[in-house]
Amino acid sequence: MSADNCTENSFLPLRNVLNSIQCIRDRVRDGEPNESDGAFNLSNFWDTLNQAVKAVSHEATKLSLAYSKPPLPSEQDGEKLAESILKSLFTLSTVYYWLPKSQGITLRQQVRDATVGVLEGVAQLVEIILSTPLQSMSQEQLISTGSVWSACDQFTQLPRDNKAAVLVALSAQSGVVKDAIEEIEQALSEAQDPFSDVLDDDQDGDEPRGNQDTYWSEKDRRVIGPCQGLMKASAACLRKLASAVKTNGDVSAAQNVAQLDDLADITKDISPGIDDLALCLYPPMDYSGVENNVSKVAALLEKVLGIIRCSHVCGESELTWVQFLDSAVSHNLQKAHDLIQQDS
Template structure:
């Protein structure tokens, strides 16, 4: 909103609103929840949270509409709009703080991130209103308003308990690992320079042999792929185990689910590090280092699964099988790397 179109009396409440929302957002992002002394009712929490989210969406829409066409709202109207918007934002953050960590860290993180996304969306909308000339509804304002709606709609897709939150983490990890495996498989299936897609159209293909895999390179890649596939199988099997046996009735089981979520988040970075060093020219010491790291991580993951409540008799079979597969592929990769060296 330009200075000509927006008097100081109208913009001041908006600037105060923006500062308040940004402070609330920062507190939600970095703050701790309130621990409940008594019994916590998760169902009541979700009812209250969804009502608070609807109120924020409603207030953001009212604010956007007020500044969507001339004439400017009066100072009194802007003050009322700012107050009601701030009230809805405070209510949302307050309800978020009701969720104690004892309901599960994974759940709380996802609710926190969704809450922060809404607060950032409302702050961005206020910024756009302050900076846009009041001639017509700007594209930026439409986009920002839509951004708030989208962030609010996301709450309907949030996991409702810690088991569901952990399953969402696992699903994300499975997707990332699957993509990394497919990239390597695609590169191996192509007989050409694996970096040809980054060459300019007018550049000649490079003749440097360092851009191609040697026969030894390809042999070394085999057990590395085996380790990657073991990681993918571990995530898939763990997902099934959590679905079947995951329990949120005790603090110990909640903590175990969080431990599983946290350790599995380390798999995709470890797998990416290994995948990157497989591209030519292949540095065998780097491959051996990263294959050892990934194998060690997978052994740790399998150990945590084995000692958790999600591992019953039927799960123990695949845990032991994958443990052996990790050892086999690690040793095979090391043997191949050390050949002819």
């Protein structure tokens, strides 16, 4: 048998296992949980899931080392390695499916994303082994192996219940909104022409810039004021809601778990809305676009505040800031509308 045939036979099990891994990944990404009428032990789930993740990490390391230098594993040994990694991944996906929606959709989404991350990492490692000439472990294979370890390590950072999962989601939203606010504030604090550093400066020095569409007019800056007010109200809403969830959030009752999911679901639209609003504030400012985005953000915040008000995380002290933010949203919406309509 020629050397080429030996190499091909050694890699054949990996080519077959790659297709299987990709199928498992797709099922995890799109599949539904195995709902059970019996009691679900969340602590047992995490113990079993962590064991499954450690097994994947171990098998991925074995696989990478086996194909890191000559001689190649025999076809029989290659089949054993492929079966072992596939078995560990199948076990991981099976344990993931144990987690029912009743434990929280937000929690399940984060566990699903972490599971898909491991599956994609192993699939990439197998692809690199198949495509890299066998001499010594390539830098690419070393990095890919490390990526699998990193994906497995993510499981230690996952939230352990739906309350913690919702707090993770709210924190991510808060970060995006905070960045948008800071970018606008920085642009406003700079020179009158915020794009002077990226435009062609080959102009006659004595002539002012002719294209006024590259900087804000006085009216533009006035309009930005209430838009900033809405953005800050969004940031305050997310911050206050996170505090309320941390203090009052409950996962012992199915209704409360579902309410937490509703809060995570409705607030996930805040950061895209704020991004859209921030983008349309840059010159040349399209007032109709600004008014449209202001109205969308205001309507979303009013809806969010309404859901918070009716949820179990809203106690008497929370009601105060909910009402305050509701008034702030209405005030800034009206102010933006009035300023845009001025002199139009």
